Amino acid sequence: xxxxxxxxxxxxxxxxxxxxxxxxxxxxxxxxxxxxxxxxxxxxxxxxxxxxxxxxxxxxxxxxxxxxxxxxxxxxxxxxxxxxxxxxxxxxxxxxxxxxxxxxxxxxxxxxxxxxxxxxxxxxxxxxxxxxxxxxxxxxxxxxxxxxxxxxxxxxxxxxxxxxxxxxxxxxxxxxxxxxxxxxxxxxxxxxxxxxxxxxxxxxxxxxxxxxxxxxxxxxxxxxxxxxxxxxxxxxxxxxxxxxxxxxxxxxxxxxxxxxxxxxxxxxxxxxxxxxxxxxxxxxxxxxxxxxxxxxxxxxxxxxxxxxxxxxxxxxxxxxxxxxxxxxxxxxxxxxxxxxxxxxxxxxxxxxxxxxxxxxxxxxxxxxxxxxxxxxxxxxxxxxxxxxxxxxxxxxxxxxxxxxxxxxxxxxxxxxxx
Numbered sequence: 071x072x073x074x075x076x077x078x079x080x081x082x083x084x085x086x087x088x089x090x091x092x093x094x095x096x097x098x099x100x101x102x103x104x105x106x107x108x109x110x111x112x113x114x115x116x117x118x119x120x121x122x123x124x125x126x127x128x129x130x131x132x133x134x135x136x137x138x139x140x141x142x143x144x145x146x147x148x149x150x151x152x153x154x155x156x157x158x159x160x161x162x163x164x165x166x167x168x169x170x171x172x173x174x175x176x177x178x179x180x181x182x183x184x185x186x187x188x189x190x191x192x193x194x195x196x197x198x199x200x201x202x203x204x205x206x207x208x209x210x211x212x213x214x215x216x217x218x219x220x221x222x223x224x225x226x227x228x229x230x231x232x233x234x235x236x237x238x239x240x241x242x243x244x245x246x247x248x249x250x251x252x253x254x255x256x257x258x259x260x261x262x263x264x265x266x267x268x269x270x271x272x273x274x275x276x277x278x279x280x281x282x283x284x285x286x287x288x289x290x291x292x293x294x295x296x297x298x299x300x301x302x303x304x305x306x307x308x309x310x311x312x313x314x315x316x317x318x319x320x321x322x323x324x325x326x327x328x329x330x331x332x333x334x335x336x337x338x339x340x341x342x343x344x345x346x347x348x349x350x351x352x353x354x355x356x357x358x359x360x361x362x363x364x365x366x367x368x369x370x371x372x373x374x375x376x377x378x379x380x381x382x383x384x385x386x387x388x389x390x391x392x393x394x395x396x397x398x399x400x401x402x403x404x405x406x407x408x409x410x411x412x413x414x415x416x417x418x419x420x421x422x423x424x425x426x427x428x429x430x431x432x433x434x435x436x437x438x439x440x441x442x443x444x445x446x447x448x449x450x451x452x453x454x455x456x457x458x459x460x461x462x463x464x465x466x467x468x469x470x471x472x473x474x475x476x477x478x479x480x481x482x483x484x485x486x487x488x
Contacts, residue, residue, distance in 0.1 A: 072252045075333075076486055078326040079161025079314030080426050081153035083264075085124035085307055085413045088134075089156060094430050096412070098459055100439035102291040103413050104305050110270045120282035122290035123268045124307030124414025139223055142206060144183030147216040149310035149419075150264035154220050157312035161326060163258065165224050174228035174256040175221045176247045178240025178263040180418030180473075181272060183211035188269045216264050228256040234418065236473030237380075239263060240311065241421025244469075244481050245335030247315045257320040263422030264310035276306060279345070283381065294415075295442035296379035296408035297386050297450040304380040307414025311422030313429070330432045333466075334365025334482030342476045346384060351391030354478060358396050358468060361480035369397050371466045372404055374431060375454075376424040378470040379408035379440075380415050389470065390450045402453035405462050411441040421471035425481060428467040432485050435463055 080090045085103030087093035096103070104124045107115060115121055131140035131148040134155065140148055158165070165173070190207050194200060209215060214232040221230050229250055233242040240263020247259035267273075276282050283303040286293035294305040315332055338360065340353040347354065362369060375393065379386055394401045409427045410416075416423055431437050437460040444457070469481040 074318035074331060075248050075251045075315060076318050076321050076331050077313050077315055077329045077429050078321055079157040079163060080329065080429060081156030081160065081312035082423065082426055083126055083149040083153050084309040084423060085126055088126070088129065088152065090160065090426070097427060097438040098436055100441050100457065100459070102294065102441050104290045104293055106290050107268070110273060113270050118273060119277045119284040121287040122283065122293045122305055124305055124416070125268060126308055139219065143215055143219050144210050144266065145185045146179060146183060146264045146266035147219055149266055150177060150216040150220055150262050151223060153310040153312035154260055154262055157260070157314050158224065161314040163314055168258065170225050170227040172228055172257040173226040174250050174259040175217050175226050175230045176233065176243040176250070176259055176261045177217035177220065178233045178243035178418050178421060179213050179216055180234060180236050180239050180265050181267040182213040183215055184267045184269045184272055187211045188271050216262065220260060220262060226260060235477045236475055237415065237417055237420055238471040238473035238477050238479040239418035239421065241469060241471030241479035241481055242337060244313065244421060244425055245337060245479060248332050248335050251315065251317050258314065258316040260312065261315050261422065262310060262312045263419035265417040265419045266308045267417060268306055268308055273306065281382065282306060292442050294381050294411050296377065296381045296411050296440060297447060297455055298443055299445040299447040301381045301383060301386065304382055304410070305414035307416040309413065309416045309419050309423060311419055311426045313422065313425060328486045330429045330483045331486045333484045334361045334367065336360035336364060336480050338478045340476040340478065344476065345474050347388045347472065349384065349388055351388045351395055354389060354392035354472065355396040357478040357480045358392065358470070361468065361482050365482040367466060367482065370400065372397070372468055373462065373464045374405045374428070374437060374467040376428045376467060376469045377406050377408050378472045380410055387449045390452060393452065404454045405437050405460050405464070406452055406454040407437050408440045412438070421469060421479065424469045424471065425483065428469050428483050432464050432467055432483060435461060437462060
């Protein structure tokens with residue numbers, strides 16, 4: 071019998087708020103955090119097709135972290151540290167009382183330390199002085215820099231992994247946290263998703279791929295519009311989400327407050343295309359079904375889906391096809407919301423932030439609106455998608471997260487019942 075696993079702490083850094091309270095208040099109000107990009111120095115912004123993003127403004131790491139930590143890591147790892155610090159405090163987890171080898175860290179990151187990476191390579195080509203490359207360049211840009219510094223900051227000596235599967239990275243990190251506890255490798259896992267890639271090269275790459283919205287540069291808050299007829303691509307975002315995950319026995323022993331139960335997880339590959347999902351949606355449906363199987367649950371029990379819903383023409387339509395395929399005549403009875411409509415697509419952090427929103431939905435009975443759902447696309451229309459806040463008793467939620475490389479992940483959360 072698999073041990074039960076619960077979520078006891080949450081932390082957020084996002085374009086709609088630093089901290090869970092501000093994030094959730096703004097999400098429930100349906101206010102977009104997408105804004106015009108002020109600059110991509112030294113390159114002229116007018117050369118970029120898209121000029122909007124879900125940026126974390128006024129972020130001063132020194133306000134949240136010791137200088138010894140904040141100065142040693144890239145922006146994405148700073149986000150991870152801040153979100154983790156809040157989640158640990160929220161869980162009332164006292165690391166000094168924990169067995170350090172029983173606390174793991176699982177981080178999902180799509181791009182890694184791109185801020186420093188681009189800065190240093192630009193300087194190298196400008197100066198032709200390889201001896202002046204920053205001495206911490208390598209340990210800062212590696213994808214596991216965030217998981218390493220999180221573990222060091224909190225003395226977590228258990229399993230330490232970085233999962234990088236593009237946009238599904240942190241959903242997989244959360245799923246691996248579940249597996250780690252179920253298999254007895256840890257009592258507690260700090261599961262984090264983080265990305266900060268609104269940089270000149272990465273942004274140019276997504277523009278060249280023609281994946282980003284470009285029709286709303288003069289109305290940035292309207293650019294991210296999942297399921298809407300006028301969607302024209304996703305909006306890049308940045309941020310981090312952190313969840314403290316622990317065995318039910320461990321949570322009970324320390325009398326922890328429990329937000330929700332982490333009940334199931336599935337990981338699949340469509341083995342189809344690097345950037346385009348299969349248009350019939352069948353592989354996405356399989357992923358959701360396998361996740362429910364792992365939770366020993368059925369489609370009839372699902373009340374809410376936090377959709378991947380990036381605001382791309384094909385992606386949104388495929389996800390809706392998958393929902394209709396799996397849930398059949400129940401598809402219109404399930405509440406659905408798109409967190410990316412508010413914060414943009416945070417790449418490797420998307421799954422974790424979606425899981426935070428879903429956990430809060432289960433805990434509060436409130437579902438945040440899907441922003442800019444003004445003119446529903448007929449191929450995406452489902453009755454459960456709403457531009458207004460929904461008040462529902464949610465007992466079971468799915469978090470969908472799909473990534474480049476034909477990669478799919480679904481996580482199952484449910485209301486905790488003792």
